[in-house]
Amino acid sequence: MNQQQLLSLLKRYDAGTCSKEESVLLERWFAERSAAEDWHWESEEERLLVQQLMRSRIEAQLFATEKPRRLWTVKKIAVAASIFLCFLTAIGLYVSYRIDDGTTLSHTEQAVEPGSQAAFLTLADGSTIRLDDAQTGTLFDENGVAIKKLDDGELLYEVGGGGTPMAEQGNVPINTISIPRGGQYQLILPDGTKVRLNSASTLVYPNAFVGDERVVSLTGEAYFEVAKNEHKPFKVKAGDTEIQVTGTHFNINAYADEQQVTTTLVEGGINVLKKNQEVALQPGQQAVSRLDDSPISIETVDTDYALAWLEGDFVFENQDIKTIMKNIARWYNVDVIYESSAPTTRKAFGGTYTKSKGIEELLSHLETLSNNTVRFKLKERRVTVIM
Numbered sequence: 001m002n003q004q005q006l007l008s009l010l011k012r013y014d015a016g017t018c019s020k021e022e023s024v025l026l027e028r029w030f031a032e033r034s035a036a037e038d039w040h041w042e043s044e045e046e047r048l049l050v051q052q053l054m055r056s057r058i059e060a061q062l063f064a065t066e067k068p069r070r071l072w073t074v075k076k077i078a079v080a081a082s083i084f085l086c087f088l089t090a091i092g093l094y095v096s097y098r099i100d101d102g103t104t105l106s107h108t109e110q111a112v113e114p115g116s117q118a119a120f121l122t123l124a125d126g127s128t129i130r131l132d133d134a135q136t137g138t139l140f141d142e143n144g145v146a147i148k149k150l151d152d153g154e155l156l157y158e159v160g161g162g163g164t165p166m167a168e169q170g171n172v173p174i175n176t177i178s179i180p181r182g183g184q185y186q187l188i189l190p191d192g193t194k195v196r197l198n199s200a201s202t203l204v205y206p207n208a209f210v211g212d213e214r215v216v217s218l219t220g221e222a223y224f225e226v227a228k229n230e231h232k233p234f235k236v237k238a239g240d241t242e243i244q245v246t247g248t249h250f251n252i253n254a255y256a257d258e259q260q261v262t263t264t265l266v267e268g269g270i271n272v273l274k275k276n277q278e279v280a281l282q283p284g285q286q287a288v289s290r291l292d293d294s295p296i297s298i299e300t301v302d303t304d305y306a307l308a309w310l311e312g313d314f315v316f317e318n319q320d321i322k323t324i325m326k327n328i329a330r331w332y333n334v335d336v337i338y339e340s341s342a343p344t345t346r347k348a349f350g351g352t353y354t355k356s357k358g359i360e361e362l363l364s365h366l367e368t369l370s371n372n373t374v375r376f377k378l379k380e381r382r383v384t385v386i387m
Contacts, residue, residue, distance in 0.1 A: 113182060115355065117183070119155075122178070124174055131155060143173075145158070155177070180199070181200050181331070183199055190207060205217075223310055224236065226247050226268075240291070248270055249265075250263060250270055265281040268283070279296050333381060339387070359378065
């Protein structure tokens with residue numbers, strides 16, 4: 001999507017003439033933009049209120065002549081107003097910040113049945129292919145690059161030995177693969193690197209790696225098995241963090257709502273960079289890079305916990321309920337709100353749960369683990385957590 005297309009979409013959103021799909025995609029961009037700028041919500045309720053305002057056109061809500069309802073405090077109105085002003089004024093910044101690095105609007109807000117091998121592939125011309133509906137065989141073949149869907153559903157990039165004319169001109173097409181909530185997908189990049197993407201994740205990459213490095217951009221979670229090439233380092237950009245390797249196996253968790261990038265090394269060696277910091281990881285180590293200015297932390301971990309999602313499991317290791325509910329929301333496509341009648345202490349949960357089971361059973365299991373100090377109400381696509 002180029003700058004003109006983005007501006008057109010923003011204007012149509014403001015005028016209320018966007019299609020439902022366009023509105024969802026734009027709101028997803030807005031959510032990711034918010035996280036990238038390190039905006040913090042004081043509560044899940046506040047986030048949902050602002051999201052609701054967006055869907056009913058923020059400007060009309062904020063500047064209506066009628067007296068606002070008591071539900072809106074002065075602080076909440078200020079938060080929503082500042083977000084709306086940023087939304088209007090950040091268009092030019094977004095074009096340079098997002099479009100230049102190849103990131104496009106994603107389909108991660110859409111949802112599929114949990115456990116589905118589902119993904120959307122957006123090509124350089126803006127056209128989109130729903131991969132789980134596409135037939136096996138060649139999906140795209142142009143300028144020496146062929147994109148194929150294999151019999152097992154995996155996406156494969158094949159680059160001709162002579163390179164691509166567009167690459168020689170310094171204009172390499174950028175592709176984006178987006179995984180909806182509840183989905184997972186795997187692909188083989190043009191250099192032979194294998195990537196497995198978790199639910200609600202987006203990977204941006206060129207359809208041919210040219211020059212002296214291989215660079216991709218990730219939002220969400222992915223497991224990489226990087227093809228070795230000592231002369232052309234492989235780099236993953238996740239927010240303000242960069243992971244550099246030549247050939248290795250590692251997992252990155254970089255969801256926008258986590259406020260940190262967690263990198264777990266399984267095999268080989270990697271360097272994790274953030275601004276003027278750089279740390280080297282050994283197998284079995286995990287680096288945590290937060291969105292603030294705190295230094296990158298390193299600890300030795302059991303990698304099975306970080307990779308549990310590859311085996312179809314939730315693994316809760318000393319996690320609080322809000323951290324757990326973020327994972328549940330991505331997988332089961334639900335919104336989560338919290339109710340609390342009294343101040344509560346942080347309660348940690350532990351255990352393993354298969355993701356193939358239904359959300360009702362999982363919530364019941366969590367209630368039991370908490371000795372019923374935490375209760376859940378599930379209505380349609382919303383979970384209310386009562387503490």
